[in-house]
Amino acid sequence: MGESPDAPLVPRPRLVERLSAGVLGPLTVVIGPPGAGKSALLTQWVHTGTAPGPVARVTCDDAPEPPGLFWARVTRALGAAGVAVPDGDAVPGGERPGPTCDGLATAARLAEVLAARRVPVVLVLDGFRAGAGAPCAAGVAYLLAHAGRALRLVVAARGDPPLHLHRHRLAGDLTELRTGALAFDDRETAELLALHGITLPRRAVASLRERTEGWAAGLRLAALALARQPDPERYAMRFSGTDDAVVGYLVEELLDGQPAEVRRLLLMTSILDRVNAPLAAAVAGDRAGRRFAVVAGEHASLEACGQGWYRYHRMIGEALRRRLLEEHPGQIAALHRRAAAWLGDNGPLSGAVGHALAADDRPYAHRLIVHHLAIGQILGLTATRLPHTATGSASSAVDGSPETALVTAASTLSHGDMTACATVLTQAECLLAGTATPADHATQARLHLTHAVIRTQLERLRDPVAAPAAAAEAQRLFALLPREAQADHPELRALIQLVRGGAELRRGRLTAAESALTTGLRAAGTAGNGALRRDFLVELALLEGLRGRFRAAAELAATAQRPPLPASAPGDPSHAALQMVRAWTGPSHNGTSPAGNGAPPAGDNGAARQPAVALSRRELDVLAQLARTMATDEIAAELQLSVNTVKTHLKSVYRKLSVSRRTAAVRRARELGLLPHLT
Template identity: 50%
Template sequence: MGDTEQRDGPTPGTAVPALPGWLVPRPRLTDRISRGVLGPLTVVVGPVGAGKSALAVEWAHHGRSPGPVAWVTCDGRDEQPGVFWPRVISALGADGPDVPVSGGPGLVAALAARLAGRRDPVVLVLDDFHTEPGSPTAEDIIALLKHAAPVLRLVVLARRDPPLHLHRLRLSGELTELRTADLAFDDRETAALLAQHGVEVSKQVVSALRQRADGWAAGLRLAAMSMEKQPCPERFVAQFAGDDEAVVSYLVEEVLDVQSPGMRRLLLTTSVLEHVNAELAAELAGEEAGGHFAALVRENSFLRPDGHGWYRCHRMFADVLRMCLRHETPGLVPELHRRAAGWLGAHGLLADAVRHWLAAGDQGRAGRLIVSRLAVGQVLGLTGERLPDDLVRQLSEAPDADATEPEPVLVAAASALAHGDDAACAGFLDRAARLVAELPTGQGDRVTHCRLTHAVIRMAQSRSRAPDAARAAAAEVESLCAGLSRTVLSAHPEIPALTLAIRGHGELRDGDLQAAAVSLTAGLKAASSAGNGVLRRDCLVELALLEVLRGRFRAAGELATRSCQPPLPTWTATDPSRSSLHVVRAWIGLARGEPTRARRELGHARTALRGAPDPFLTEVCSLAAGLAKAAERSGPPAVRIGDAVAGCRLPSGLLRAVEPVCAAALDSSGGARTRVLARPGPPRTASAPAPDPVERLSVREREVLGRLAQMMTTEEIATDLYLSVNTVKTHLKSVYRKLAVTRRSAAVRRARELELL
């Protein structure tokens, strides 16, 4: 359109197309074009059938434009100046004797001069514009954009990026882009398209169809046309894929058959991949065909960038390519999967490599890869990066009965355990143990990896069901890990995380609090490195239980709270360590003088212990229950504590250490401070009377007093106990008052007399 009338009518291909009746309104995209034409360049890039032209036609009729719209329908190939420019000049209404039609600097200068005289901007739409980089037409368009600004606003519709210095305009903020992902239909638009064909289905079916077609407009339209004739549209959607006859015919004719032989081979051979880069493409297609990869990326908008040089093919186009590959060269498919698996495995892409080994029908190589990489944790779910569930299920299929390699059997055991099939897991473990024993001598690393994998699976299997068996497996893992390099172990933190968690769990139940604290703290750190939320949570709650037994109720409460906070997984009714959490909360309730809360938590703990018995926790739970009862009775504290601990079967050393904690909990639950006698000491003579009883020191006050005896300064005590200096001073004042002294040295001396140190 222009300011002057054309005597002979518009040149063919220069009129805005009529608005078709089947067009699906897409205001979310036409609004973006309306904003884009306020700047110099808008590009709409997408594959064949993505709806580029329909979108631009809708905008031209209903969108907002800063001026008249000039439309040029190109030839879809490299534009010849003698054909292209007359169309542009006619569409812009810039005809005249001073405007040459053959292109070049003269045309650009004359056309820019004509446009400069306009009062309003003009929008030029180039539909199906596919000129080659560096061609005369491309260079002239670049020059025209530069010299005709800001009057000329250009909209380019293409299947690939037009060679118009997009990077430069992108950096200056003068480029608007709509690409394949933007052009994809959403659920609302899909439903509107189906309604045009009289197809009414549920929102779930609409969403499923849109996902299967990747939002591709042509695929959705073809599906809708087929669904018109279907008695059960829902069943059609469930089966709709790239092998649909209409889809295949359309894409083969429009895309595949117009490719060169080398490009065609590249498309077909790489279709077995979920995502591809240049090196992998060359591995599958050969160096000669792989050399077309850069052109493939540039020219085929069915390939979507996936980051870091990787690309992913549009789902339906990939389906069509795979079907063509199977029909044309069926014997090549397994070999392509093997090549892909080898390359992916060598580059550390374990899940993709395993998927291709399985697709090639080689479960043995998949298992061997997993075991050689010590990646059983990804099968068991011990790491943040896990194998996809569909792969794990495939790996759980029983290997051939005559298989002689232990690796696929080990992986099958791990897969069975990951899906809760303990019986199958146990059977696979027995079979794998026999096969490992039969491995030839001289394969030390392989034997070590197999034995280590076997022990890790046993640890995971026995952790909550058979603690003694889990500790035995953990000991074996530690022994085997001693022969591995630090680099290998650091790459698999899930193995030490599980080992340390099991060891700390056992040490705590043995009453070795100091060793348990070291193991569980290290296990917590390793679990964080592995991204294992369940192990992190379990280590936190075990550390909370440990702090309870030390009498550090505030620290225990903080740890218990952390174990229940995101991003850690939420507790379920079947989690074995849930009973530990309830026991911790019960003791904290006692320490806060809330026996009712304590009894409620103890009830939850007993329920959880019925599903996952733990004799140690049962005893700690019973001790807390005894204290809750004792808190409601009268009588001397020592007697009530004695009644609470009577019959307790905790390790004797731990029981002695827990007695002051019981006193602290009982004191808090009683609601008032009591005075307790010092522990009995050796008999005293008449000339050495027993020291007077003193008010009992709290656990924290005992800790401060102990550090006084070590000649630590107030600042050093604060640092060691993670307290503020003022808090330490407050504790010191309380200690001095209770011991009836005024100086540090006197406090230490008095504490020794009372055998408090």
Template identity: 50%
Template sequence: MDERLGELLDESVFAPEATVPEPRTAVPEPRTALPDLPGWLVPRPRLAERLSRGVLGPLTVVVGPVGAGKSALATEWLHTGRAPGPVACVRCEGREERPDVFWPRILAALYDAGVDLPEFDDVPVNELLVARLSAQLALRGTPVVLVLDDFQPEPGSPVAEGVVSLLRHTSSMLRVIVFSRRDPPLHLHRYRLSRELTELRTADLAFTDAETASLLSQHGLDVARHVVRALRRRTAGWAAGIRLAAMSMQGQRHPDQFIARFAGDDEAIVTYLVEEVLDAQSPEMRHLLLTTSVLEHVNAELATEVAGAEAGRYFATLVRQNSFLQPLGQGWFRCHRMFADVLQLRLQHELPGSVAGVHRRAAAWLAEHGCLAAAVGHALAADDGYYACRLVVEQLGIGQLMGLTATRLPDILGPWAPAEVRTGDPEPVLVAAAVQHADADAVAGTLEEAARLIDRLPDGGSDRVLRCRLTHAVIRMAAEHSRDLAAARDAAAEAKALCARLPAHPLAERPEIKALTLFVLGRAELRAGDLKAAEPLLTSGLKAAGATENGALRRGCLVELALLEALRGRFRAAGEFATLATRPPLPTWTARDSSNATLLVVRAWVGLARGEPAVARAELGHVRAALHTLPDPFTAGVATLVGRLANIAEQGLPAAPETLLGTVGPWLPPTLRQPLVRACAASLETPCARAHHAVVADGRGTADVPVERLTAREEDVLGRLSQMMTTEEIAEDLYLSVNTVKTHLKSVYRKLSVSRRSAAVRRARELQLL
């Protein structure tokens, strides 16, 4: 490493100490004079302010990996002059701290800072020295700040216990700031509970976009904001990584292209981290770091699985000593991306024959513990596509491959073309079919091949066969539900029967299968005319779709429930379901989404029931285009019926639903005829619709109708107003606030052109709104 790089990335704030132990009688030279503020330092006032607030309490710790900018932050803070008293600074010896060197150095630093203390020449360097020093500091009227840089003694060591005792017995007259690569063994949990601990960790030390831009400008680099942001994200704000990138970018004609390629395999990054971190590890720790580097997230069990029981025993020590591992909660950790890149590169060089095995062991463990996406990724990294396919089918994760869940699986087939899959096992063929499911014609042949291979499996009732058949049925449902409802219904019925034969636990973790099955069955029952059977299926499907965060299935269930309520003549409920179906967050419509046309028809019918045939016409105008893309005879039949009802409403003709239904096509099942007659009559007999018919019939125009249509909630309030209910009683009955009811009343008065309750009721009766 060249001299300039060593200067810029040196973690030392203070002059380095000799590592050779000195005699106990000689006090080491502290050399703690305030260091000069280097020109390359990037000011970080947000962090310096946190140190200034933290030093008001007994303990502040700054923990981060090598090159995170800890020592630069210490230098910056020392120059702020915001310490509450004299500052004694000591550069420690890391893990090799000896009491006979450490405590004389502490005393020398305190003397050098101007702290008035007696001589301790006759006191042995042990617990007695710590006790006397504590007593002397506790007598002070102003606090003393002790800065310990690179303080990393082992837990329970004499040095660690001595500092704990010193903090405990100085009556808050001692304020300690620790800079370290790992958590100092100072019983931090006690100070957390008492809220006397200030912590700055790797995430806090990460550079912001503004700080990254300042560092780049030091190297004469004036780059676009998006380039700065890309570099900060690629390095995760790691100060040393940004500095190394900046040094490499000088002279680059296209810095954005350089940053796109910049990663942990950069020579400067590799050299720096190998020398500063990896080479300092024991053989066991090094093996653990290398083998776990392939994992996106790691815990103790997974580390033991991939590295072996011997190396796994060092995991707790690894977590404690390496701040490149960031806690994620519940025992999980994530390695800094650039450090992981370096480790993976070294793993390829040092243990090339073990990499595939590490990935396979990780895949097996992750699949067993329900982390299918990660397991598939590791199987593919081991270049074992067949195993990845087995995992998907075995874990019933085909829905994740087809986009039925918020979590998506990696591209399993990769360079394979589905037609080129040649195997005696059905799982790869099923995965190929899942990839093709959007193309119903192409997927048919692949599904036939998969069915043939499933039939050839031994023991037709085995768990593997059942899972393969269920996967086959799910793919058929997804491919056919918008094209061939009968085929989709058969697949859904088979899926339901297969689910009953499989253990409940794995199915509970795959609500997308339940959601798709219930949606297809409910949609089929509705179009078969059995509204009573369709309602619970669609309602349960809606709940399951919410659990799996599938916006398309959720919307599909809401649209079908809206259609169901419209067929029953419950247009207010139909309108509410239709509104829910359009509320975000929902995915955009696709050419294969049959719900779009159905939703438009429902909205048209609801508009007609509200006495707005023009709205119905506008909605129906969009239905034709939607049905042209994806035909749906049932929806088309309902759309034709609503169009005829709109003609009746617009022309003021006598309503004769029975006559209308006598001319409909084969789309209408016999069991649905009577409910549909009532629904047609209801859509022409709602209060708003009656008012519209009355105006058209007597030729009075629109002068006697409300200027604006009453909303559903305003109709509710008006109806209770006619029952002589008070404002408070209306509010209680409708579960509204009194102020909300008053707002609705004002709106009703305005729309009916009245100013009193009695006049509003009288006017509503004239317009047949009550």
């Protein structure tokens, strides 16, 4: 489909240029799954006439073949390209290419001929397939190593050819065009559709390209189907790898003819978003795990992600999963359970939870969430969220496990239903009271900490007066965790410190409040939660207002409202405090003490210091260089400013942060979390 030389070709000058540059060196590889457009690209490039010499092209049909036949075709192609290749009998010790020879003597003879040439010759092996140690592979590697600079080898294949690519990569004489480079962009997608008489709106073209990941065969199959659709745009927006034509094509091209063990491995691991050898072994068996690295190298449908991890091309994965469903429907839940168990021990948690849900094992998903103290991802305290289907309705918690009750309570709270949360949380308390076993102390500790965190968030939203007691219990339990576990969950520390700091602030204990709020602000920054950072900044603004520092309060409030932090809404816990700060710091006050607002500034029994402020973009740039311990003249050179301008910015930074030294300025900015890129 994507490889047919008779199909209309979309001009791809960006890739043709890369090929033209690549053949100036000894080895170029074009690696992609079936239908990636490898042969079509080679055809385009050959027709440009930009090769540094004659081109000998051998089409291997993506199938292994006897070395005698392979080398006979290589010899004929070189001869047709004008390379004077002598007959095998004319060379002492030579061999005439035939079905029974291993080809090494022929490779040596060709290497000698090519090494004597002054004009380069390009040998294209299109669809080359040979396993490591195979005679054809050994012969090609020998030819490449001994033919000298006159040979420019181009290999197009569905997986890495066994030609010592790492060695050539380190030497800098390898050009690689892989699946990502071969993918069509939006312009090329639109041109391909136009060749089939189809015109779509730009957004539909972009959606189709994204859904196919620019896979040439997928786009051609979509184009053929679009021509028959009454609503082409809608079809393009929904096209996927489960389409009958896609599944049929990939079964024929990718699965048919594979050994049964390889076919099984591809089908079973297709349920995984990312896969490595240990995970493949856990899902498909130890033998499959041992074969995984070899199979991944031979199949470009598995794209390398680094550090031994791979992912399936989106449409290929979808097609394989549909085929798995058709052939082995009774095994799918078990495969997902195995994946969930492995990922539960090795991560990532989101993958483990997702596979537990795919296996329809919600109780296990809930146990994973509580065991990993990931309730913050349900409550929205982190930058990332777990799959929302990990949660259930309030009724599902009745007579369930304490983990299910806790996760359900957190889910209902994250959706704004405080009444349901309180009801389910009470159920969780009853379940916790009946599950205490001394032998499972660690599990009990995590269950009770999860309960305390949910209670803290609930009371923060519902009853601020009751929130400090819940936060104190959460703090006590959080402190019992190992340091590594505490560091892994900055969102829990942030929530606890936000409630504690707010309580101290409202009691007039400003020094204790500042300590809790600045500690929590750093934790919120580490957790990547904009809403928590906003709330901390508002509390710090209120603190500064109580100290009578209305300019600092105004700057903090402005920072709290500045994107990318989310805007404060009337239902947010910090909204009332923000409105109070705005009232204090309005234009009519001119930075002086407010009068008649019912909240006069409070005294402070500790050292007074102005916390965070809003720094300008240039001041942030200067501070960033300052954190790198650069001298003033070095900062000026780096930012292309005058030394005097840098000094002016530094004075402004010191004034806004209420410090007098460079190290203090950097430390203060880090404490307040206003420069997360420096933390």
